[in-house]
Amino acid sequence: MAADWLNEIKWDGEGLVPAIAQEADSGHILMFAWMNREALEKTVTTGEAVYWSRSRKRLWKKGEESGHLQKVREIRMDCDEDALLLTVEQIGGIACHTGRHNCFFRKLDSGRWIIVDPILKDPMKIYKK
Amino acid sequence: MAADWLNEIKWDGEGLVPAIAQEADSGHILMFAWMNREALEKTVTTGEAVYWSRSRKRLWKKGEESGHLQKVREIRMDCDEDALLLTVEQIGGIACHTGRHNCFFRKLDSGRWIIVDPILKDPMKIYKK
Numbered sequence: 001m002a003a004d005w006l007n008e009i010k011w012d013g014e015g016l017v018p019a020i021a022q023e024a025d026s027g028h029i030l031m032f033a034w035m036n037r038e039a040l041e042k043t044v045t046t047g048e049a050v051y052w053s054r055s056r057k058r059l060w061k062k063g064e065e066s067g068h069l070q071k072v073r074e075i076r077m078d079c080d081e082d083a084l085l086l087t088v089e090q091i092g093g094i095a096c097h098t099g100r101h102n103c104f105f106r107k108l109d110s111g112r113w114i115i116v117d118p119i120l121k122d123p124m125k126i127y128k129k
Numbered sequence: 130m131a132a133d134w135l136n137e138i139k140w141d142g143e144g145l146v147p148a149i150a151q152e153a154d155s156g157h158i159l160m161f162a163w164m165n166r167e168a169l170e171k172t173v174t175t176g177e178a179v180y181w182s183r184s185r186k187r188l189w190k191k192g193e194e195s196g197h198l199q200k201v202r203e204i205r206m207d208c209d210e211d212a213l214l215l216t217v218e219q220i221g222g223i224a225c226h227t228g229r230h231n232c233f234f235r236k237l238d239s240g241r242w243i244i245v246d247p248i249l250k251d252p253m254k255i256y257k258k
Binding site: 002003005008018020022026027028029031032044054074075076078079080083085096097098099103104105106107108111112113 | 134156160234237
């Protein structure tokens with residue numbers, strides 16, 4: 001039987017849906033990414049967030065290189081059925097490839113984007129070859 | 130002088146950027162929507178959230194009919210410069226057109242989307258002619 005719950009999602013023209021990852025305990029928004037059907041299915045099956053990388057055009061298991069996996073506690077869908085919200089536990093406390101806790105570290109301040117969050121770990125040390 | 134901060138955003142092929150609205154005090158995600166340049170400029174100028182309605186193809190001041198405006202406290206941009214996070218005060222405590230506090234009221238539960246949040250106000254009473 002086809003997964004009806006997957007068909008209830010209004011996938012966009014590229015077969016993708018936007019996904020927001022929110023940290024369970026802090027409520028902080030960690031990142032914004034995209035999923036295709038396979039990414040969402042794998043996320044549900046494994047309990048760890050898998051996204052679709054639009055730049056690399058492939059499935060992207062969050063933390064596959066860095067070890068900064070996201071354990072998924074809950075998945076929600078919005079009223080228009082075209083956006084997802086994941087509540088996750090962020091392993092390592094770092095969601096951003098810049099080594100920051102989350103990706104939204106720039107704040108608009110008097111007509112300029114100011115970096116307001118610190119780098120917690122040098123990306124060179126996160127992404128070792 | 131052109132607004133450099135607007136040019137730093139990587140607008141998509143349709144001139145839009147995704148925007149997440151998070152409630153300031155609760156940390157709840159209220160909604161997910163889109164902005165074009167004009168919507169974002171108006172949001173910044175007025176201090177109240179203005180989005181771009183993709184279905185109606187026009188600017189959409191949040192709460193223009195319902196009165197459920199969003200007072201914007203902070204705007205953040207992510208590492209890829211292609212997503213925005215708004216921290217807002219939700220007037221009326223209702224962000225969703227269904228009369229719920231927020232739009233992410235469906236939760237995936239054993240292969241089904243279950244409605245888990247209550248309607249706080251009948252939409253018929255929100256959207257009076």
